[in-house]
Amino acid sequence: MFTKRKMMAAGIVGFTMLSVTACSQGGGAATNNPNADSGQTIAATAAMPAPFNAGEVHVAIVQNTGQGDYFQQYLNGTKLQASALKMKLDVYDAQGDNATQATQLDQAIASGAKGIIVRHGYADTLCPGVNKALKAGIKVVIYDVEIQKCAPDAVQTQQSDAKMASLVLDQMAKDIGKDAKVGYVNVLGIAPLDRRNLVWEQYKKDNNWSQKFFTGKFSSSTATDTAPMVYNALQANKDVVAIYAPYDELSKATLSALEQANMKSKVKVYGADISAADIELMRADGSPWVATGATDPNAIGAAVTRVLALDLAGELTTKNVEFPPILVTQQMLRDKNIKNMDDLRAAEPSLNISDTASAAWIPAIKF
Numbered sequence: 001m002f003t004k005r006k007m008m009a010a011g012i013v014g015f016t017m018l019s020v021t022a023c024s025q026g027g028g029a030a031t032n033n034p035n036a037d038s039g040q041t042i043a044a045t046a047a048m049p050a051p052f053n054a055g056e057v058h059v060a061i062v063q064n065t066g067q068g069d070y071f072q073q074y075l076n077g078t079k080l081q082a083s084a085l086k087m088k089l090d091v092y093d094a095q096g097d098n099a100t101q102a103t104q105l106d107q108a109i110a111s112g113a114k115g116i117i118v119r120h121g122y123a124d125t126l127c128p129g130v131n132k133a134l135k136a137g138i139k140v141v142i143y144d145v146e147i148q149k150c151a152p153d154a155v156q157t158q159q160s161d162a163k164m165a166s167l168v169l170d171q172m173a174k175d176i177g178k179d180a181k182v183g184y185v186n187v188l189g190i191a192p193l194d195r196r197n198l199v200w201e202q203y204k205k206d207n208n209w210s211q212k213f214f215t216g217k218f219s220s221s222t223a224t225d226t227a228p229m230v231y232n233a234l235q236a237n238k239d240v241v242a243i244y245a246p247y248d249e250l251s252k253a254t255l256s257a258l259e260q261a262n263m264k265s266k267v268k269v270y271g272a273d274i275s276a277a278d279i280e281l282m283r284a285d286g287s288p289w290v291a292t293g294a295t296d297p298n299a300i301g302a303a304v305t306r307v308l309a310l311d312l313a314g315e316l317t318t319k320n321v322e323f324p325p326i327l328v329t330q331q332m333l334r335d336k337n338i339k340n341m342d343d344l345r346a347a348e349p350s351l352n353i354s355d356t357a358s359a360a361w362i363p364a365i366k367f
Helices: 069-084 098-110 123-135 161-176 191-206 222-236 248-260 276-283 297-312 330-335 341-347
Strands: 023-025 057-063 087-093 115-119 139-143 155-159 181-185 210-215 242-245 268-272 289-294 320-323 326-329
Touching (some): 057 098, 057 297, 098 115, 098 123, 115 123, 115 297, 123 139, 155 191, 161 191, 161 242, 161 268, 161 289, 181 248, 210 222, 248 268, 276 330, 289 330
Parallel strands (some): 115 139, 139 155, 181 242
Antiparallel strands (some): 023 087, 289 326
Protein backbone atom coordinates (compact mmCIF):
# COMPACT_ATOMS: atom_id res chain seq x y z
CA MET A 1 0.00 0.00 0.00
CA PHE A 2 1.66 3.24 -1.17
CA THR A 3 0.39 6.62 0.03
CA LYS A 4 1.57 10.22 0.28
CA ARG A 5 1.86 12.21 3.44
CA LYS A 6 2.82 15.75 4.49
CA MET A 7 6.34 16.38 5.72
CA MET A 8 7.60 17.46 9.12
CA ALA A 9 11.06 17.91 10.60
CA ALA A 10 13.00 15.01 12.03
CA GLY A 11 16.19 14.10 13.84
CA ILE A 12 19.46 12.77 12.66
CA VAL A 13 21.11 9.40 12.96
CA GLY A 14 24.10 8.08 11.10
CA PHE A 15 26.26 5.18 10.35
CA THR A 16 29.30 3.43 11.71
CA MET A 17 32.14 1.86 9.74
CA LEU A 18 32.54 -1.81 10.55
CA SER A 19 35.42 -4.28 10.56
CA VAL A 20 35.42 -7.38 8.38
CA THR A 21 33.60 -9.61 10.83
CA ALA A 22 31.89 -7.01 12.95
CA CYS A 23 28.22 -6.63 13.61
CA SER A 24 26.89 -3.28 14.82
CA GLN A 25 23.53 -3.13 16.56
CA GLY A 26 21.19 -0.18 16.51
CA GLY A 27 21.49 3.20 14.80
CA GLY A 28 24.38 4.86 16.52
CA ALA A 29 25.28 8.45 15.72
CA ALA A 30 27.72 9.09 12.90
CA THR A 31 31.07 10.55 13.78
CA ASN A 32 33.22 10.14 10.66
CA ASN A 33 31.02 9.53 7.62
CA PRO A 34 31.03 12.39 5.10
CA ASN A 35 28.03 10.80 3.36
CA ALA A 36 25.79 10.70 6.46
CA ASP A 37 23.14 13.10 5.17
CA SER A 38 20.37 13.89 7.59
CA GLY A 39 16.82 13.28 6.50
CA GLN A 40 13.37 14.58 7.26
CA THR A 41 10.70 12.28 8.61
CA ILE A 42 7.29 12.34 6.97
CA ALA A 43 4.80 11.93 9.80
CA ALA A 44 2.79 8.70 9.85
CA THR A 45 -0.97 9.18 9.67
CA ALA A 46 -2.08 5.71 10.74
CA ALA A 47 -1.34 3.32 13.57
CA MET A 48 1.46 0.81 13.08
CA PRO A 49 0.36 -2.76 12.36
CA ALA A 50 1.91 -5.92 13.80
CA PRO A 51 4.73 -6.55 14.43
CA PHE A 52 5.56 -2.84 14.74
CA ASN A 53 2.79 -2.17 17.24
CA ALA A 54 4.44 -4.42 19.81
CA GLY A 55 7.75 -2.61 20.26
CA GLU A 56 11.17 -2.89 18.67
CA VAL A 57 11.47 -5.15 15.62
CA HIS A 58 14.82 -6.89 15.16
CA VAL A 59 16.22 -6.75 11.59
CA ALA A 60 19.61 -6.97 9.92
CA ILE A 61 21.46 -5.85 6.80
CA VAL A 62 24.15 -8.15 5.41
CA GLN A 63 26.40 -6.17 3.05
CA ASN A 64 28.99 -7.49 0.64
CA THR A 65 30.97 -4.33 1.31
CA GLY A 66 30.32 -1.02 3.03
CA GLN A 67 33.30 0.79 1.50
CA GLY A 68 32.86 3.58 -1.06
CA ASP A 69 30.60 6.61 -1.32
CA TYR A 70 27.60 4.78 -2.74
CA PHE A 71 27.56 2.09 -0.05
CA GLN A 72 28.13 4.58 2.77
CA GLN A 73 25.17 6.64 1.61
CA TYR A 74 23.01 3.53 1.18
CA LEU A 75 23.71 2.40 4.75
CA ASN A 76 23.05 5.89 6.05
CA GLY A 77 19.57 5.83 4.49
CA THR A 78 18.99 2.33 5.84
CA LYS A 79 19.86 3.35 9.36
CA LEU A 80 17.77 6.53 9.27
CA GLN A 81 14.68 4.66 8.07
CA ALA A 82 15.22 1.79 10.51
CA SER A 83 15.50 4.28 13.36
CA ALA A 84 12.26 6.01 12.29
CA LEU A 85 10.52 2.62 12.33
CA LYS A 86 12.04 1.80 15.74
CA MET A 87 13.85 -1.20 14.33
CA LYS A 88 16.79 -2.80 16.08
CA LEU A 89 19.21 -2.92 13.14
CA ASP A 90 22.24 -5.21 13.05
CA VAL A 91 24.78 -4.30 10.38
CA TYR A 92 27.13 -6.88 8.90
CA ASP A 93 29.92 -5.89 6.51
CA ALA A 94 31.90 -8.62 4.70
CA GLN A 95 34.23 -6.03 3.11
CA GLY A 96 34.08 -7.73 -0.27
CA ASP A 97 34.68 -11.30 0.97
CA ASN A 98 31.93 -13.55 -0.41
CA ALA A 99 32.52 -16.41 2.03
CA THR A 100 32.38 -13.97 4.93
CA GLN A 101 29.09 -12.58 3.65
CA ALA A 102 27.60 -16.09 3.57
CA THR A 103 28.83 -16.68 7.13
CA GLN A 104 27.40 -13.35 8.28
CA LEU A 105 24.05 -14.22 6.70
CA ASP A 106 24.01 -17.36 8.84
CA GLN A 107 24.88 -15.20 11.86
CA ALA A 108 21.99 -12.84 11.09
CA ILE A 109 19.61 -15.80 10.86
CA ALA A 110 20.86 -17.18 14.19
CA SER A 111 20.57 -13.76 15.84
CA GLY A 112 16.78 -13.90 15.84
CA ALA A 113 16.27 -11.17 13.25
CA LYS A 114 12.72 -11.14 11.86
CA GLY A 115 13.80 -9.57 8.57
CA ILE A 116 17.07 -9.36 6.65
CA ILE A 117 18.25 -7.08 3.84
CA VAL A 118 20.97 -8.68 1.72
CA ARG A 119 22.86 -6.00 -0.21
CA HIS A 120 25.05 -6.94 -3.18
CA GLY A 121 27.06 -10.14 -3.45
CA TYR A 122 26.79 -13.31 -5.53
CA ALA A 123 23.70 -15.51 -5.87
CA ASP A 124 25.69 -18.76 -5.75
CA THR A 125 27.17 -17.77 -2.39
CA LEU A 126 24.02 -16.32 -0.89
CA CYS A 127 21.18 -18.58 -2.06
CA PRO A 128 21.65 -21.32 0.56
CA GLY A 129 21.44 -18.78 3.38
CA VAL A 130 18.58 -16.84 1.79
CA ASN A 131 16.52 -20.02 1.41
CA LYS A 132 17.43 -21.05 4.95
CA ALA A 133 16.13 -17.72 6.24
CA LEU A 134 12.92 -17.92 4.20
CA LYS A 135 12.28 -21.48 5.40
CA ALA A 136 12.65 -20.23 8.98
CA GLY A 137 9.95 -17.61 8.36
CA ILE A 138 12.38 -14.68 8.15
CA LYS A 139 11.51 -12.03 5.57
CA VAL A 140 14.35 -11.45 3.11
CA VAL A 141 14.73 -8.44 0.82
CA ILE A 142 17.56 -8.52 -1.70
CA TYR A 143 19.20 -5.46 -3.22
CA ASP A 144 21.14 -5.81 -6.48
CA VAL A 145 21.63 -9.58 -6.47
CA GLU A 146 19.94 -11.76 -9.13
CA ILE A 147 18.54 -14.16 -6.56
CA GLN A 148 15.04 -15.17 -7.59
CA LYS A 149 16.10 -18.02 -9.89
CA CYS A 150 17.42 -19.90 -6.88
CA ALA A 151 15.34 -18.20 -4.15
CA PRO A 152 11.98 -17.31 -5.78
CA ASP A 153 10.33 -16.31 -2.50
CA ALA A 154 12.85 -13.53 -1.81
CA VAL A 155 11.89 -9.95 -2.60
CA GLN A 156 14.10 -8.42 -5.30
CA THR A 157 14.90 -4.68 -5.30
CA GLN A 158 17.25 -2.78 -7.59
CA GLN A 159 17.97 0.40 -9.46
CA SER A 160 16.78 0.37 -13.05
CA ASP A 161 20.26 -0.44 -14.32
CA ALA A 162 19.26 -0.72 -17.98
CA LYS A 163 17.80 2.79 -17.84
CA MET A 164 20.81 4.09 -15.94
CA ALA A 165 23.18 2.74 -18.57
CA SER A 166 21.10 3.92 -21.53
CA LEU A 167 20.86 7.48 -20.19
CA VAL A 168 24.63 7.74 -19.96
CA LEU A 169 25.39 5.91 -23.18
CA ASP A 170 22.92 8.10 -25.08
CA GLN A 171 25.00 11.05 -23.91
CA MET A 172 28.23 9.29 -24.81
CA ALA A 173 26.94 8.53 -28.32
CA LYS A 174 25.90 12.16 -28.71
CA ASP A 175 29.33 13.36 -27.60
CA ILE A 176 31.67 11.03 -29.49
CA GLY A 177 29.56 9.79 -32.39
CA LYS A 178 30.03 6.50 -34.22
CA ASP A 179 33.17 4.51 -35.09
CA ALA A 180 35.10 5.79 -32.05
CA LYS A 181 37.85 4.00 -30.12
CA VAL A 182 36.76 3.47 -26.53
CA GLY A 183 37.75 1.82 -23.26
CA TYR A 184 35.62 -0.13 -20.83
CA VAL A 185 36.14 -0.44 -17.07
CA ASN A 186 33.78 -2.89 -15.42
CA VAL A 187 33.60 -6.13 -13.43
CA LEU A 188 31.26 -8.91 -14.50
CA GLY A 189 29.51 -11.36 -12.20
CA ILE A 190 27.90 -8.59 -10.11
CA ALA A 191 24.19 -8.20 -10.88
CA PRO A 192 23.92 -4.41 -11.48
CA LEU A 193 27.18 -4.34 -13.43
CA ASP A 194 26.04 -7.31 -15.51
CA ARG A 195 22.79 -5.50 -16.36
CA ARG A 196 24.71 -2.38 -17.38
CA ASN A 197 27.08 -4.53 -19.43
CA LEU A 198 24.19 -5.85 -21.53
CA VAL A 199 23.28 -2.28 -22.48
CA TRP A 200 26.92 -1.42 -23.16
CA GLU A 201 27.26 -4.33 -25.58
CA GLN A 202 24.21 -3.15 -27.53
CA TYR A 203 25.37 0.48 -27.72
CA LYS A 204 28.86 -0.61 -28.70
CA LYS A 205 27.39 -2.61 -31.58
CA ASP A 206 24.89 0.03 -32.65
CA ASN A 207 27.56 2.77 -32.75
CA ASN A 208 30.36 0.61 -34.14
CA TRP A 209 32.63 1.56 -31.24
CA SER A 210 35.99 -0.20 -31.19
CA GLN A 211 36.59 -1.41 -27.63
CA LYS A 212 40.37 -1.21 -27.11
CA PHE A 213 40.42 -2.60 -23.57
CA PHE A 214 38.24 -4.08 -20.84
CA THR A 215 39.61 -4.03 -17.30
CA GLY A 216 38.56 -3.54 -13.67
CA LYS A 217 38.50 -5.17 -10.24
CA PHE A 218 35.81 -5.28 -7.54
CA SER A 219 37.25 -5.37 -4.04
CA SER A 220 37.06 -3.59 -0.69
CA SER A 221 39.29 -0.94 -2.35
CA THR A 222 37.94 -0.93 -5.90
CA ALA A 223 39.19 2.52 -6.91
CA THR A 224 42.71 1.94 -5.57
CA ASP A 225 42.99 -1.56 -7.00
CA THR A 226 41.57 -0.68 -10.43
CA ALA A 227 43.50 2.54 -11.13
CA PRO A 228 46.81 0.84 -12.07
CA MET A 229 44.94 -1.61 -14.30
CA VAL A 230 43.37 1.29 -16.21
CA TYR A 231 46.71 3.09 -16.37
CA ASN A 232 48.36 0.04 -17.94
CA ALA A 233 45.51 -0.27 -20.44
CA LEU A 234 45.87 3.39 -21.39
CA GLN A 235 49.60 3.03 -22.00
CA ALA A 236 48.83 0.45 -24.67
CA ASN A 237 45.82 2.32 -26.07
CA LYS A 238 46.54 6.02 -26.17
CA ASP A 239 44.04 6.55 -28.99
CA VAL A 240 40.83 6.00 -26.98
CA VAL A 241 38.54 9.03 -26.82
CA ALA A 242 36.09 7.85 -24.16
CA ILE A 243 35.78 5.32 -21.31
CA TYR A 244 32.62 3.85 -19.84
CA ALA A 245 33.06 2.96 -16.14
CA PRO A 246 29.58 2.15 -14.77
CA TYR A 247 30.22 2.33 -10.98
CA ASP A 248 31.57 5.41 -9.28
CA GLU A 249 34.53 3.65 -7.67
CA LEU A 250 35.49 2.47 -11.17
CA SER A 251 34.95 6.01 -12.46
CA LYS A 252 37.29 7.34 -9.76
CA ALA A 253 39.89 4.74 -10.71
CA THR A 254 39.62 5.88 -14.32
CA LEU A 255 40.08 9.54 -13.37
CA SER A 256 43.17 8.65 -11.34
CA ALA A 257 44.65 6.65 -14.21
CA LEU A 258 44.01 9.44 -16.72
CA GLU A 259 45.70 11.92 -14.38
CA GLN A 260 48.74 9.69 -14.03
CA ALA A 261 48.87 9.09 -17.79
CA ASN A 262 48.51 12.82 -18.52
CA MET A 263 45.47 12.08 -20.69
CA LYS A 264 42.72 14.02 -18.88
CA SER A 265 42.22 16.42 -21.76
CA LYS A 266 42.02 13.65 -24.38
CA VAL A 267 39.49 11.18 -22.91
CA LYS A 268 35.90 11.64 -21.72
CA VAL A 269 34.63 9.48 -18.82
CA TYR A 270 31.06 8.22 -18.49
CA GLY A 271 30.10 6.67 -15.17
CA ALA A 272 27.36 5.68 -12.76
CA ASP A 273 26.25 6.70 -9.25
CA ILE A 274 26.55 10.06 -7.49
CA SER A 275 27.77 11.44 -4.17
CA ALA A 276 29.09 14.74 -2.84
CA ALA A 277 32.61 13.53 -3.64
CA ASP A 278 31.55 12.51 -7.16
CA ILE A 279 30.00 15.93 -7.74
CA GLU A 280 33.24 17.60 -6.68
CA LEU A 281 35.21 15.38 -9.07
CA MET A 282 32.86 16.08 -11.98
CA ARG A 283 32.88 19.86 -11.38
CA ALA A 284 36.66 20.15 -11.05
CA ASP A 285 38.50 22.19 -13.68
CA GLY A 286 39.59 19.98 -16.52
CA SER A 287 37.68 16.96 -15.22
CA PRO A 288 37.09 14.32 -17.92
CA TRP A 289 34.06 12.88 -16.06
CA VAL A 290 31.25 14.37 -18.13
CA ALA A 291 28.16 12.28 -17.31
CA THR A 292 26.82 9.77 -14.81
CA GLY A 293 23.57 7.89 -14.27
CA ALA A 294 22.34 8.18 -10.73
CA THR A 295 19.83 7.65 -7.99
CA ASP A 296 20.19 9.02 -4.45
CA PRO A 297 21.75 6.10 -2.53
CA ASN A 298 20.49 7.51 0.78
CA ALA A 299 16.93 7.42 -0.56
CA ILE A 300 17.42 3.92 -1.99
CA GLY A 301 18.67 2.58 1.35
CA ALA A 302 15.62 4.06 3.09
CA ALA A 303 13.22 2.72 0.43
CA VAL A 304 14.56 -0.84 0.64
CA THR A 305 14.13 -0.70 4.42
CA ARG A 306 10.49 0.30 3.86
CA VAL A 307 10.08 -2.65 1.49
CA LEU A 308 11.21 -4.92 4.32
CA ALA A 309 8.81 -3.20 6.75
CA LEU A 310 5.88 -3.71 4.38
CA ASP A 311 6.84 -7.37 3.96
CA LEU A 312 7.05 -7.85 7.73
CA ALA A 313 3.59 -6.29 8.07
CA GLY A 314 2.13 -8.54 5.36
CA GLU A 315 1.36 -5.55 3.13
CA LEU A 316 3.89 -5.96 0.33
CA THR A 317 2.04 -6.61 -2.94
CA THR A 318 5.02 -7.32 -5.24
CA LYS A 319 8.19 -9.39 -5.27
CA ASN A 320 10.06 -6.87 -7.42
CA VAL A 321 10.71 -3.15 -6.83
CA GLU A 322 12.80 -0.92 -9.12
CA PHE A 323 14.03 2.61 -8.52
CA PRO A 324 14.40 4.99 -11.51
CA PRO A 325 17.65 6.89 -12.20
CA ILE A 326 18.37 10.29 -13.74
CA LEU A 327 21.16 11.60 -15.97
CA VAL A 328 23.62 13.98 -14.30
CA THR A 329 26.03 15.82 -16.57
CA GLN A 330 29.05 17.92 -15.79
CA GLN A 331 27.50 20.81 -17.71
CA MET A 332 24.33 20.62 -15.62
CA LEU A 333 26.31 20.66 -12.36
CA ARG A 334 28.23 23.73 -13.47
CA ASP A 335 25.29 25.57 -15.02
CA LYS A 336 23.11 25.10 -11.95
CA ASN A 337 25.98 25.61 -9.49
CA ILE A 338 25.33 22.21 -7.90
CA LYS A 339 28.06 21.59 -5.35
CA ASN A 340 26.67 18.78 -3.16
CA MET A 341 23.85 16.28 -2.81
CA ASP A 342 21.46 18.79 -1.25
CA ASP A 343 21.91 21.08 -4.27
CA LEU A 344 21.31 18.13 -6.59
CA ARG A 345 18.15 17.07 -4.77
CA ALA A 346 16.81 20.63 -5.00
CA ALA A 347 17.53 20.71 -8.74
CA GLU A 348 16.21 17.18 -9.36
CA PRO A 349 13.21 16.49 -7.07
CA SER A 350 12.65 13.11 -8.74
CA LEU A 351 15.58 11.78 -6.69
CA ASN A 352 13.25 11.84 -3.69
CA ILE A 353 11.38 8.53 -3.58
CA SER A 354 9.87 8.76 -0.10
CA ASP A 355 6.47 7.81 -1.56
CA THR A 356 7.90 4.63 -3.05
CA ALA A 357 7.29 1.48 -1.00
CA SER A 358 5.52 3.39 1.76
CA ALA A 359 2.24 3.38 3.66
CA ALA A 360 0.27 5.69 5.92
CA TRP A 361 1.70 4.02 9.04
CA ILE A 362 5.35 4.36 7.94
CA PRO A 363 7.29 7.47 9.04
CA ALA A 364 9.19 7.65 5.74
CA ILE A 365 12.57 9.34 5.47
CA LYS A 366 12.87 12.06 2.84
CA PHE A 367 16.23 13.45 1.68
